Amino acid sequence: MDRGKQQVLVKSMQTHSDIFIVGGGINGVGIARDAAGRGLNVTLVEQADLAGATSSASSKLIHGGLRYLENYEFGLVRESLMERETLWKIAPHIITPLRFVLPHHKGLRPAFILRLGLFLYDHIGGRKLLPPTKRINLAKHALGAPLADGFKLGFEYSDCWVDDARLVVLNAIGAAEMGAEIHTRHSFIGAERRDGQWHIRVKADGGETIEVTANMLVNAAGPWVDKVISACKLTRKNKGSVRLVKGSHIVVPKLYGHSQAYTFQNADGRVIFAIPFQGDYTLVGTTDTPFDTDPRTAAADDGEINYLCKVASEYFKAPLNPKDVVWSYSGVRPLYDDGAKNASKATRDYVLELKAPDGLPPLLNIYGGKVTTYRRLAEEVLEKLEPYADYNKGPWTSDASLPGGDLPNYDLSGEATPAKALEDFTLELEDKAPWLPSGLCKRLAASYGTRVYDLLASAKSLDDMGEHFGAGLYAREAWFLRRTEWARTADDILWRRSKLGLHMTEAQRERVAEWTATEVAI
Numbered sequence: 001m002d003r004g005k006q007q008v009l010v011k012s013m014q015t016h017s018d019i020f021i022v023g024g025g026i027n028g029v030g031i032a033r034d035a036a037g038r039g040l041n042v043t044l045v046e047q048a049d050l051a052g053a054t055s056s057a058s059s060k061l062i063h064g065g066l067r068y069l070e071n072y073e074f075g076l077v078r079e080s081l082m083e084r085e086t087l088w089k090i091a092p093h094i095i096t097p098l099r100f101v102l103p104h105h106k107g108l109r110p111a112f113i114l115r116l117g118l119f120l121y122d123h124i125g126g127r128k129l130l131p132p133t134k135r136i137n138l139a140k141h142a143l144g145a146p147l148a149d150g151f152k153l154g155f156e157y158s159d160c161w162v163d164d165a166r167l168v169v170l171n172a173i174g175a176a177e178m179g180a181e182i183h184t185r186h187s188f189i190g191a192e193r194r195d196g197q198w199h200i201r202v203k204a205d206g207g208e209t210i211e212v213t214a215n216m217l218v219n220a221a222g223p224w225v226d227k228v229i230s231a232c233k234l235t236r237k238n239k240g241s242v243r244l245v246k247g248s249h250i251v252v253p254k255l256y257g258h259s260q261a262y263t264f265q266n267a268d269g270r271v272i273f274a275i276p277f278q279g280d281y282t283l284v285g286t287t288d289t290p291f292d293t294d295p296r297t298a299a300a301d302d303g304e305i306n307y308l309c310k311v312a313s314e315y316f317k318a319p320l321n322p323k324d325v326v327w328s329y330s331g332v333r334p335l336y337d338d339g340a341k342n343a344s345k346a347t348r349d350y351v352l353e354l355k356a357p358d359g360l361p362p363l364l365n366i367y368g369g370k371v372t373t374y375r376r377l378a379e380e381v382l383e384k385l386e387p388y389a390d391y392n393k394g395p396w397t398s399d400a401s402l403p404g405g406d407l408p409n410y411d412l413s414g415e416a417t418p419a420k421a422l423e424d425f426t427l428e429l430e431d432k433a434p435w436l437p438s439g440l441c442k443r444l445a446a447s448y449g450t451r452v453y454d455l456l457a458s459a460k461s462l463d464d465m466g467e468h469f470g471a472g473l474y475a476r477e478a479w480f481l482r483r484t485e486w487a488r489t490a491d492d493i494l495w496r497r498s499k500l501g502l503h504m505t506e507a508q509r510e511r512v513a514e515w516t517a518t519e520v521a522i
Contacts, residue, residue, distance in 0.1 A: 013202070013210055014181055017043040018389060020200055020214035022188045022228050024048075025055035026164070027350075027369050028220035029171035030378040032180045037400070038382065039392035042180035043214065044172075045202055047187040047224075049492050050485075051168035053295055054222050055371065056496050057331025059249065059273055059286055062087050062095055062372050063159035064125060066102075066263070067271050068348060069117050074124070076349040080372045081125020087375065088129070088160055091167065091402045092410065092418030093425075093449035097130055098161045098275070101143050102263045103315060104153040109265060111153060118157050129417055130158035146256035148317050156260070161275070164371055165496040166447065169485050170402040171374075177403065184486045186210075191217055192233035193360050216385055219365040223295035223332040229365060234355070241353070242367055243337035244292060248300035249285030250308050251277060251327040251502065255316060266311045274312060278499050281326070284308050291332050300328035327502055336367035350377050354384050362388050404449025422446065435461050440472045447498065455480045469515070470508035471500045478515065490516050 019035050021028050024046025032044045046052070064081035065073070088095045102118075104111050118133040138144030138154040172182050185205035191198050198214045221228045226242050254276070261275040270288060277283035287304045305322050313319040336351040350369035356362035362385060369377050379395050399412055408428060410421035426445040433441065433456060444452045455477060459465055466475030473493075481487035481497045490513035494501030501509055 013183060013186075013204075013212060014041070014043060015212050016197075017041050017181075017212070017214040019043075019216045019218060019385070020198065020212070021045070021218045021220055023220035023222055023224075024050045024168070024172065024182070024184060025053065025220065025222050026051070026168050026171070026371055026374040027222070027366055027377055028218075029168055029175060029182075030374040031218055031220060031381050032175035032182065033171045033178070034375075034378040034382055034395075034397050036175045036178035036180040037393075037396055040389060042175065043212070044175070044180060044182050045186040045188055046182075046184045049184055049488070049496060050172055050182075051165040051496055054331040054333060055168050056165040057247070057249070057298075057329050058164045058371050059247075060161055060164050060275065060277075060283065061098075061159055061273070062162045064121055064372075065348060065370070066117055066121055066157075069120060070269075073349060074120075076373075077121070078124045079376055080370065081121065081127065083372050083376055084125065084160055085127065085129050086398050087162070087372070088418050089412050090398070090400060091162075091170065091405045092407055092421050093404050093446055094163045094166050094170070094402075095418070096161050096422075096446075097419060098159055099131070099260045100157050100159060100263050100273075101136070101138075101260055102155045102157065102265075103138060103144075103147060103151040104155075105151070105265050108267065114155060118155055121157060127158075130160075133157040143258065143260060146317060147315055151315070161261075162371065163447070167371065167374075167402075169497065170404065173403045173485065182486065185488070188221070188228060188231065190231040190233070196361065198361050198363075215361060216388055217361070217363045218381065218385075219363065223334045225334050225365055225367060229363075232363060234363075241337050241351075243335045244290070244295070245333045245335055246289040246291040246298050246304075246330055247286040247333060248289070248304040248308070248328060248330040249283055250300060250305055250325045251281050251283055252320060252324045253282070253326065254280055255282040255312075255318070255320070262315065264311055264315045266314075272308060272311050274316075278502055281502065284312050284320070295332040298330040298332050300330050304330075334367060352377075352380060352384060356388070404451040406450055408450075425449070433459075437472070443472060444477075451484075454484070467515075469512050470505065471503035473498070473500050473504075473512070475515070478512065482516070488516065489513070492516075 018040040019042050021032055021044040028044055032042050036042045062084050064077045068077050122132050134156050136154045136156055139152045176182050187203040189201040189203055191200040198217045200212050200214060202210045204210055219225055219228045223244055259276055261273055264272050275283045305325060309320040309322055348370055351367040353365040354362060375397055407421040407425045410416055426442055429445050430441050448455055468474050478493055481493050485497055487493050487497050494512060
C-alpha cells in the first residue's frame with residue numbers, strides 16, 4: 001500500500017560538522033533549523049525523544065508574559081509580544097489566537113495596575129493582528145458566568161495557544177529538510193578541544209560509542225546544561241549557573257463551555273491559567289517549585305495539585321478537587337540563576353554564555369528561554385557564533401513558514417490572517433477528502449497543515465487508513481509519525497506528537513504500544 005511521500009530519517013552520523021548541538025528541545029531544534037538555512041553543516045543529538053522534557057511540558061502558550069512586567073523585564077515582554085504574531089504567521093496550523101479573561105480580585109493588584117499593565121501589553125510589542133484589550137462587566141457578561149459571585153470587573157486580552165511539542169518537531173523537520181542531521185536516542189558523553197576543533201563522544205541508541213568532530217559546540221541541553229558543561233574538558237572550571245524550577249499542570253474535565261481562557265491572580269504573587277484543552281478538558285497551571293533532582297523524574301506532587309485546585313476554586317463557582325484530575329505533567333525550567341530568592345521571581349529571559357578563550361573552538365551554553373522566544377534566541381546564537389563560521393545569508397526565519405504552514409492562498413506579508421488561512425485550508429481538506437470525519441479532518445489540518453497530503457497520499461477511504469486504534473488515530477498516521485517525525489514509542493505518538501492518549505482507554509493505549517513494539521506498517 002502506498003505510504004505517500006516520506007522523509008528519510010538519517011541513521012548514521014556524519015564525522016564532522018560545522019556546528020554540533022546537544023539537546024532536542026525547542027531551543028536546540030530552532031538553532032539547528034536557522035543554522036542549516038544559513039548553509040552550515042549541522043548535527044543535533046537528543047538523549048531521548050524530541051521535546052521529551054521541558055519543551056512538551058509548557059502551558060502551551062505563545063505569550064508576552066503579562067506577569068513579567070512586575071519584575072521590570074520589559075525587554076523580555078516586548079520581544080515575546082513581537083514574536084507572538086511572527087510565530088503565528090509562520091505556523092498558522094499549530095498556533096491559534098486565544099482570548100484571556102483576567103478578573104479583578106479585590107485585595108490583590110489594584111484595577112489601575114491591571115489596566116496599566118494591559119495598556120503596555122497592547123502597545124509595546126507591535127500588535128497588528130490580535131484584538132486589543134477590553135474591559136468587561138463580569139456580573140453581566142457570559143464570560144463571568146462560570147466565576148464565583150463577587151467578581152464584577154474583568155479585562156479580556158489576547159495571546160496565542162500552541163502545540164508546543166509539534167512546534168519542536170516541525171523545527172526539526174525543517175532543519176532536516178535543509179540537510180541537518182537529527183539523532184534522537186543519542187546521548188552526549190563528553191567533548192574536548194583538540195587540534196583546533198571539538199572532539200565529541202556520543203552514545204548511540206544501540207549502545208555503541210561514536211566519535212565525531214565539530215568546529216562549534218552548542219549546549220542547548222535545558223535542565224542538563226550544567227551536566228554537559230561538566231562533561232566538556234575545559235581549560236578553566238565553570239561555575240554552575242542554572243536554577244532548576246519545576247512547573248506542573250493538571251488537566252480536568254471541561255470547567256466551562258466557551259472557548260476563552262482565564263488568568264487568575266493568587267495572593268502569593270503568582271498567576272495561573274485555566275485554558276480550554278483538547279475539546280473535552282481544561283488545563284490548569286502552572287506552579288514554580290525549586291527542583292534539585294533528575295529532571296526525568298519530575299511529576300506533579302500532591303502539594304502542587306492541591307495548590308492549583310485551591311487557586312482555581314477561589315475563582316470558579318464549582319470548586320475544583322484533586323480527585324477531578326485526569327492527567328498531570330511537569331517540566332523543569334533551566335532558568336539562569338540570577339540570585340532571586342523566590343523561584344517565581346527568577347528571570348525568564350535567556351542568557352547565552354559564549355566560551356572561546358584564546359581563540360579556541362567556541363562552546364555556547366544556553367540558560368533559560370521560553371517557547372515564545374526560541375526563534376529570536378536562535379538568531380542571537382547564530383549572531384554570537386558568526387565570527388567562527390561562514391554563513392551564506394543572514395537572519396531568515398521570520399519570513400519562512402514552518403513545515404506544513406505554507407497554506408494555500410496565504411502570503412505571510414498579505415492581509416489574510418493566519419486564522420482565516422487555516423479555516424480555508426480545513427474546508428479545502430474536507431472537500432478533497434470527504435470521507436474523513438469532520439473532527440478528524442480538523443485535527444489533521446491543525447496538526448500537519450499541508451503535510452497532511454503526504455500523510456494521506458493515495459488514501460481514498462477510512463479503510464485505506466489501516467487499523468483504527470481509537471480516538472481517531474489510524475495506523476497510517478502512526479506510521480507517518482514513525483517515518484517522518486522520529487516517533488519511536490507509544491508515548492512519542494500519544495503524548496507528544498499528539499495528545500490522543502488523553503482520549504483513549506487503557507486497552508487502546510496498550511494496543512498502540514504493542515503496534516510500535518512490533519514495527520507494524522500499513
